[in-house]
Amino acid sequence: MKTDGATPGKKLRSDISAARYRPVKTALVTGGAGFLGSHLCRRLLGEGYRVICLDNFSTGRFENVSDLTDYQNFSLIVQDIETPLARINESLDEIYNLACPASPPHYQRDPIRTMKTNVIGAINVLDLAELTGATAFQASTSEVYGDPLVHPQPESYFGNVNPTGPRACYDEGKRAAETLFFDYARTRSVPIKVARIFNTYGPNMRPDDGRVVSNFIIQALRGEDITIYGSGRQTRSFCYVDDLIEGFRRLLQTPENALGPINLGNPGEFTVLELAEKIIARTGSRSKLVFLDKPVDDPQQRKPDITEARQCLGWTPAVTLDQGLDLTISHFDDLLRSRAASAFTEAAE
Ligand code: NAD
Ligand code: UDP
Secondary structure, eight states: OOOOOOHHHHHHHHHHHHHSSSSSSSEETTTTTTTHHHHHHHHHHHHHHEEEEEEEOSSSSSGGGGGGSTTEEEEEEETTTTTTTTTOOEEEEEEEEEESSSSSHHHSSHHHHHHHHHHHHHHHHHHHHHHHHEEEEEEEEEEGSSSSSSSOTTTTTOOOOTTTSSSSSHHHHHHHHHHHHHHHHHHHHHEEEEEEEEEEEEETTTTOOHHHHHHHHHHHHOOOEEEEESOOOEEEEEHHHEEEEEEHHHTTOOOOOOOOOOESSSEEEHHHHHHHHHHHHHHTTTEEEEEEETTTTOOOOBBBBBBBBIIOOOOOOSOOOOHHHHHHHHHHHHHHHHHHHHHHHHHOO
């Protein structure tokens, strides 16, 4: 089957085939064809899980999981998470709820839908967890802290979210989902784990995802202007995807009374300008910087306090920004070259 040349898929293929016939557990991954979901599906298959990937392909891509469909332990359900999930008549051990667009332009395109995905999706996942006895994992976000007034952000910080702004569909949707997770745990004894994910990047992001790392890399590789929103002095802390997925797996292995929420992110903090300069240097690009309007409510600073993750999970990110950028640049470089080659072949036919 055709793949997009992503190195992680190639690297894990032998692990997956070694584990394909004897599943140790069964996991449902909602949003499994998206950026993070596709890495999680691979990781779970490599650990010997049977994996059911559910996705409506709104921002996910078949290319992200196409090579997995060859494996007996992998199945794909094309479904919206807003539809009740009880028809998934399977015995489940773990449900990972990742279904939700994560990039600001994507989640703001249909904000009412984003809120529904978060709230109705969480209810459907939690009802299924109650029915099956599975542990429900929620992919929450550093956006629950809004434009934070406390820096770095510990889990105890309640946040500074504008409830009526254009980011609220996502921020408040994710906050409501956290509330639902904790209420199902308290009132219905559903086992839950909640991770608050900080900006994560890597292979399998869409080239048109719209988030800063993929935008800058694609622009640099194409020699286009690098679009800095605002002054570029706002900060983010960027985590490489493999580190994040390791954090997910460690969280799932904690005792039942360890619910979270727990921050997962790389505490290295960089301005958007610093990120642009790194990407220009590492691609050898001649792209110029252009300064555009800053989006409404764009957080000015963000950095996770990961004391809890260090203590409870023994987890700390291992991949530096430079290393992670090189891996991601190489992925997008391969992708752009293979697309250019197929466009050339089609034009010649
Ligand atoms: P993504 O957009 O690549 O993946 C989201 C996936 O969910 C896509 O495959 C999409 O098609 C699917 N989806 C969306 N709405 C759906 C619906 N209603 N029903 C079924 N499937 C649906 O984004 P990502 O970066 O992989 O993020 C995955 C999860 O992690 C999201 O919940 C996001 O909020 C959370 N998160 C990600 C980051 C990050 O930096 N990547 C940070 C914080 C939180
Ligand atoms: N950003 C930017 N240029 C882009 C995309 C994003 O300057 O082409 C900025 C954006 O305004 C924000 C930061 O980069 O300050 C991170 O944006 P992203 O959309 O990746 O994530 P989020 O804002 O959700 O943290």
